[in-house]
Amino acid sequence: MAESYSSRLWESISDIYSAILAHPFITGLTDGTLPEQSFAFYVMQDALYLREYARALAAVASRAPTASAMRMFASHAAEAIAAELELHTTLLGELGISKEDAARAEPAPTNLAYTSYLLATVRGGSYAEGVGVVLPCYWIYSEVGKELLRLGSPDARYRRWIATYGAEEYGQVVAEVIAELDRVSLGLSAEENASVRRHFRTTSRYEWMFWQMGYAQESWPL
Numbered sequence: 001m002a003e004s005y006s007s008r009l010w011e012s013i014s015d016i017y018s019a020i021l022a023h024p025f026i027t028g029l030t031d032g033t034l035p036e037q038s039f040a041f042y043v044m045q046d047a048l049y050l051r052e053y054a055r056a057l058a059a060v061a062s063r064a065p066t067a068s069a070m071r072m073f074a075s076h077a078a079e080a081i082a083a084e085l086e087l088h089t090t091l092l093g094e095l096g097i098s099k100e101d102a103a104r105a106e107p108a109p110t111n112l113a114y115t116s117y118l119l120a121t122v123r124g125g126s127y128a129e130g131v132g133v134v135l136p137c138y139w140i141y142s143e144v145g146k147e148l149l150r151l152g153s154p155d156a157r158y159r160r161w162i163a164t165y166g167a168e169e170y171g172q173v174v175a176e177v178i179a180e181l182d183r184v185s186l187g188l189s190a191e192e193n194a195s196v197r198r199h200f201r202t203t204s205r206y207e208w209m210f211w212q213m214g215y216a217q218e219s220w221p222l
């Protein structure tokens, strides 16, 4: 049987995925060398990210051609908002970030660039382009989560975070989204196929950049 559309897509970002696994944010989670400040910065930025990502998923849901795909993306949008609340109420408190600090936080440059690209693509592109642009967020976290779960971490807070994304149920969620992309890939023109592949690579790059942003506690130069 010919290789699936999605497996070829995954192969096209193998350089980015390897760079993510080697990134000091990721290796630092498992060997305990990740500075707590970098983790806290990342978590606060991620809460902001999740709100915009939920908007992107809701936009993809609104354009889905089938009831089952609409239901899937709409429920993931709701879950992303719930995850944001959970981050605010538990993890941020444990990391010593007050509600006031969290409310004042602004997206760092990489975060704003990533979410702006997501929203522009899901609003201006086709449904297939929307699925392609949101997929690296799911897929890369699921793969990284499995790898981190295998390696473990000496820090209980890092372990808890790892458990969320390394969970087997989470792998099933991702598999359904991948299956949806494989379904829609069947009817793509050459031009649309090129766009989907470009969006997938671009948000995969942003996934690496998001860890770099957290690690460096990226700020606006002005």
Ligand SMILES: Cc1ncc(C[n+]2csc(CCO)c2C)c(N)n1
Residues within 6 Å of the ligand: 046, 049, 050, 053, 076, 077, 079, 080, 137, 138, 139, 141, 207, 210
């Ligand atoms: C920068 C960044 N990228 C991906 C995720 C993971 N993630 C967020 S929402 C969602 C799908 C719906 O639950 C997934 C997989 C994250 N947290 N932060």
